Amino acid sequence: MTRELIVRAFTVTPAAIEGRTIVGRCVPYGEAATVDDGHGPYREMFQRGAFRRAVTAPHKVLLDFEHQEHPLSALGRGVEFVERDDGLHGTFSAFETAVGDQALAMIREGVLTGMSVRALVLGPGRRQGDVLVRTACHLDRVALCREPAYAGAVLEALRSQALPAEPAELAALRPARNVELDARLAALGVLPSRAN
Numbered sequence: 001m002t003r004e005l006i007v008r009a010f011t012v013t014p015a016a017i018e019g020r021t022i023v024g025r026c027v028p029y030g031e032a033a034t035v036d037d038g039h040g041p042y043r044e045m046f047q048r049g050a051f052r053r054a055v056t057a058p059h060k061v062l063l064d065f066e067h068q069e070h071p072l073s074a075l076g077r078g079v080e081f082v083e084r085d086d087g088l089h090g091t092f093s094a095f096e097t098a099v100g101d102q103a104l105a106m107i108r109e110g111v112l113t114g115m116s117v118r119a120l121v122l123g124p125g126r127r128q129g130d131v132l133v134r135t136a137c138h139l140d141r142v143a144l145c146r147e148p149a150y151a152g153a154v155l156e157a158l159r160s161q162a163l164p165a166e167p168a169e170l171a172a173l174r175p176a177r178n179v180e181l182d183a184r185l186a187a188l189g190v191l192p193s194r195a196n
Contacts, residue, residue: 004120005121005140006037006121007067007116007117007118007119008027008035008116008119009114009115009116009145020100020104021079021091021092021093021094022092022093022104022107022144024090025087025088025089025115026089026090026117027046027087029046029047029048029050029085029088030045030046030047030048030085030086031045032045032131033045042130042132043132044132045128045131045133046087046088046133046134048083048084049083049135050135050136051083051119052083053138053139054078054081054088054138054139055081058078058079058080058090058091059077059079061077061078061090061140062077062141063075063076063077063078063094063141063144064143064144065099065144066116066144066146067143067145072097072099074095075092075094075099075144076092076094076095076100077092077093077095078092079091079092079093088139092142103144106144107144112145114144115143116145117139117141117142117143118142118143119139120138120140121134121136121137122137122138123135
């Protein structure tokens with residue numbers, strides 16, 4: 001059996017809360033929508049448990065912009081996924097890069113109004129009337145997007161994540177900053193630009 005790679009987008013509601021942590025419902029459960037993977041439209045919905053594999057390895061899931069494949073287009077990474085009755089909820093940490101900063105600004109301004117998942121279908125699912133119910137999927141990536149297809153995903157918050165203070169013995173081992181290297185990385189978009 002050939003496994004199918006699917007992409008699904010969902011509506012989100014932006015929240016203007018400061019911070020680098022993006023929290024939201026990535027996939028609504030129990031909500032049917034009409035989709036088309038290139039073979040004609042059909043009705044589909046996801047059931048609780050469909051993304052249970054993501055819960056055990058959230059750090060393997062990247063957050064990007066509209067599923068762009070370029071390595072420097074990654075906005076952040078998964079921190080936690082939780083399956084609830086209403087859907088798969090995800091927490092992501094935005095990278096401290098120019099791309100990550102721009103994504104956070106676009107969320108706060110309401111430009112990015114959707115979340116999209118790219119997943120590998122692991123089984124045939126089951127039929128519920130005219131709806132194909134997805135029961136097992138491998139979550140590959142999550143993307144922030146502009147054009148949603150489902151109406152039930154909600155971006156719950158952007159929040160600050162408190163980091164523990166660095167122990168003095170580790171701070172003493174940290175090498176001196178290389179201003180030239182920082183400037184090169186900032187030019188590539190890997191680090192945010194910093195004033196000298």
